[in-house]
Amino acid sequence: MASSRRRSHPGIRRRNTVTGYALLAPSLFGVVCFMLLPVLVVVWLSFQSWDLIGPISFVGLDNYRSVLSDGVFGNSLLVTILFVALVVPIQTLIGLGAASLLTRDLPGSGWFRTIYVLPWICAPLALGVVWKWILAPTDGALNTLVGARIEWLSDPALALPTVAAVVIWTNVGYVTLFFMAGLLNIPEQILEAARIDGAGPVALFWQIKIPLLRPTMFFVLVTTVISAFQVFDQVYALTQGGPAHTTDVVAARIYYEAFSAFDLGRAAVMAVVLLVILVVITLAQQLYFRRRVTYEMD
Amino acid sequence: MKWTRTAGIYLVLGLGAAFTLAPFLLSILTAFKTREQFAGQSVLAWPDPFTVDNIARVLAGPAEFGRAVVVTLLAAVLILIGQLVCSILAAYAFARVDFRGRQVLFWVYLSTLMIPPVVLIIPLYLMMTQAGLRNSFWSLVLPFAFASPYAVFLLREYFRGIPQELIDAARLDGANTLDVLVEIVVPLSKPIIATLTLITIVSHWNSFMWPLVVTTGPQWRVVTVATASLQSQFNGNWTLVMAATTLALVPLLVLFLVFQRQFVRSITISGFK
Numbered sequence: 052m053a054s055s056r057r058r059s060h061p062g063i064r065r066r067n068t069v070t071g072y073a074l075l076a077p078s079l080f081g082v083v084c085f086m087l088l089p090v091l092v093v094v095w096l097s098f099q100s101w102d103l104i105g106p107i108s109f110v111g112l113d114n115y116r117s118v119l120s121d122g123v124f125g126n127s128l129l130v131t132i133l134f135v136a137l138v139v140p141i142q143t144l145i146g147l148g149a150a151s152l153l154t155r156d157l158p159g160s161g162w163f164r165t166i167y168v169l170p171w172i173c174a175p176l177a178l179g180v181v182w183k184w185i186l187a188p189t190d191g192a193l194n195t196l197v198g199a200r201i202e203w204l205s206d207p208a209l210a211l212p213t214v215a216a217v218v219i220w221t222n223v224g225y226v227t228l229f230f231m232a233g234l235l236n237i238p239e240q241i242l243e244a245a246r247i248d249g250a251g252p253v254a255l256f257w258q259i260k261i262p263l264l265r266p267t268m269f270f271v272l273v274t275t276v277i278s279a280f281q282v283f284d285q286v287y288a289l290t291q292g293g294p295a296h297t298t299d300v301v302a303a304r305i306y307y308e309a310f311s312a313f314d315l316g317r318a319a320v321m322a323v324v325l326l327v328i329l330v331v332i333t334l335a336q337q338l339y340f341r342r343r344v345t346y347e348m349d
Numbered sequence: 350m351k352w353t354r355t356a357g358i359y360l361v362l363g364l365g366a367a368f369t370l371a372p373f374l375l376s377i378l379t380a381f382k383t384r385e386q387f388a389g390q391s392v393l394a395w396p397d398p399f400t401v402d403n404i405a406r407v408l409a410g411p412a413e414f415g416r417a418v419v420v421t422l423l424a425a426v427l428i429l430i431g432q433l434v435c436s437i438l439a440a441y442a443f444a445r446v447d448f449r450g451r452q453v454l455f456w457v458y459l460s461t462l463m464i465p466p467v468v469l470i471i472p473l474y475l476m477m478t479q480a481g482l483r484n485s486f487w488s489l490v491l492p493f494a495f496a497s498p499y500a501v502f503l504l505r506e507y508f509r510g511i512p513q514e515l516i517d518a519a520r521l522d523g524a525n526t527l528d529v530l531v532e533i534v535v536p537l538s539k540p541i542i543a544t545l546t547l548i549t550i551v552s553h554w555n556s557f558m559w560p561l562v563v564t565t566g567p568q569w570r571v572v573t574v575a576t577a578s579l580q581s582q583f584n585g586n587w588t589l590v591m592a593a594t595t596l597a598l599v600p601l602l603v604l605f606l607v608f609q610r611q612f613v614r615s616i617t618i619s620g621f622k
Binding site (some may be wrong): 057064067068070071072075077078079080081084085086087088089090091092093096101103109149152153154157159163164165166167168169170171172173174175177180181182183184185190192195196220223224225228229232234250259277280281283284287288301302305306309310315318319322323325326330333334336 | 355358359361362363366367369370372373375376379388390391393399422434435436438439440442443445448449450451454457458461463464465466468469470471472474475476478491492493494495496497498501526545551554555557558561562571572576577580585587590591593594597598601602605606609612613616617
């Protein structure tokens with residue numbers, strides 16, 4: 052906090068404290084009531100039993116026991132990890148490829164970039180519903196166009212990869228934008244020096260550009276892993292967690308546990324576990340890559 | 350050799366663009382078709398006869414999409430105003446006021462960024478129910494109208510770039526903190542405020558899980574929830590469902606095409622969503 056670092060006179064500092072808190076008050080009210088308090092409430096709720104209608108009663112570790120032992124949540128964690136493992140590498144590769152094609156100063160690159168970002172800014176739920184029709188077995192656009200009858204969303208072997216493909220389609224433009232910015236940030240002198248040393252385009256890409264893209268790569272991987280871990284809208288629109296729980300990702304599980312099975316205690320346990328997982332992922336990246344990330348953000 | 354390479358690049362980029370745009374175009378085409386044409390002809394066929402019946406039915410019909418559009422816009426605008434006012438005040442405190450506890454509170458703000466929104470759904474639902482606000486307009490607005498740690502960060506960074514001399518000069522002329530904010534800081538921060546406006550409106554137009562959970566029935570349905578319920582109600586009636594998705598998607602497409610550069614900038618500086 053650089054700006055007003057000079058130590059103020061005690062009287063001024065006291066007045067500053069009043070001003071500071073007065074300015075902060077409305078925002079702090081929101082942070083406390085709608086972010087910090089809910090975290091406490093969800094932890095508290097994970098030790099209670101509640102069916103949305105009846106009274107709330109303390110049940111100790113029962114919810115934890117039931118969630119960790121019945122396999123439903125284990126399946127959801129597994130499905131989510133599989134989903135992240137499908138989505139993140141593929142969209143990163145496609146985004147990197149697109150970015151390297153779009154940073155060659157070809158006329159029209161700006162238009163392609165704009166088009167690729169479109170799905171990212173639109174409602175995932177509405178796009179999910181459009182894809183639901185496109186992938187419908189009998190009157191869906193895709194099957195009628197290719198003249199097949201593939202059960203994209205109801206075949207247990209195909210459902211998760213299909214949902215992953217829809218999410219990749221949504222995210223590729225976002226990833227592309229960041230890689231474009233990263234590639235354009237590489238100083239021309241470095242590339243020039245490598246060319247003089249005899250590096251061809253392939254060597255230039257893999258040995259110079261990719262290593263220099265590490266901060267961008269890191270930022271993209273962290274943000275996309277975290278968001279893929281919380282995927283909900285597309286799953287709700289496309290499969291509702293089915294068939295046979297093959298797309299029952301954690302966020303969807305929490306929703307159905309709370310608002311279809313009316314077991315808020317179990318849903319709270321799952322939310323707590325998700326919170327811990329995502330905080331650990333975030334803290335790990337903060338600790339190990341602090342310097343690189345600040346470099347990237349600057 | 351050179352031109353074949355360029356042609357190859359354009360071919361790949363063009364295929365990517367076609368694949369990206371196809372779902373949008375299919376949704377729009379289908380929204381203007383009659384059910385008979387949809388059942389009888391290729392999905393790629395141009396709407397003939399061109400009909401606005403689906404759109405009209407969706408807007409006025411049982412899903413009350415027209416109402417949902419109004420509710421969504423109103424909620425998004427209120428959230429935007431609340432977040433901007435609260436975040437500008439807070440960001441100025443963090444950037445330019447040397448108060449006791451500033452470091453700790455800033456750290457608290459930082460740490461809230463780690464909380465996944467999905468985790469907050471259950472406790473917020475419980476809190477809203479206890480407050481008697483479940484299925485009300487305010488339940489859509491309140492949880493988001495005060496705090497946006499993200500906005501506070503972006504604004505604070507920006508405010509720190511404003512020369513202190515400008516603020517000191519105004520102070521010497523007798524301006525108080527609010528005068529400084531209204532007359533100097535806010536006018537100089539228009540670009541970042543524009544960015545936040547776009548991000549907030551878009552993300553609340555698109556938001557789904559919280560409105561789905563906290564509202565029931567058509568009264569306070571937002572656009573995404575209305576789309577989802579229309580899809581389950583008229584399952585298989587794709588011309589009608591595509592009219593709904595078209596209504597949910599097209600306003601953002603238009604907004605995006607108008608503010609293209611600001612959008613792209615906003616995404617790269619903020620990470621968005």
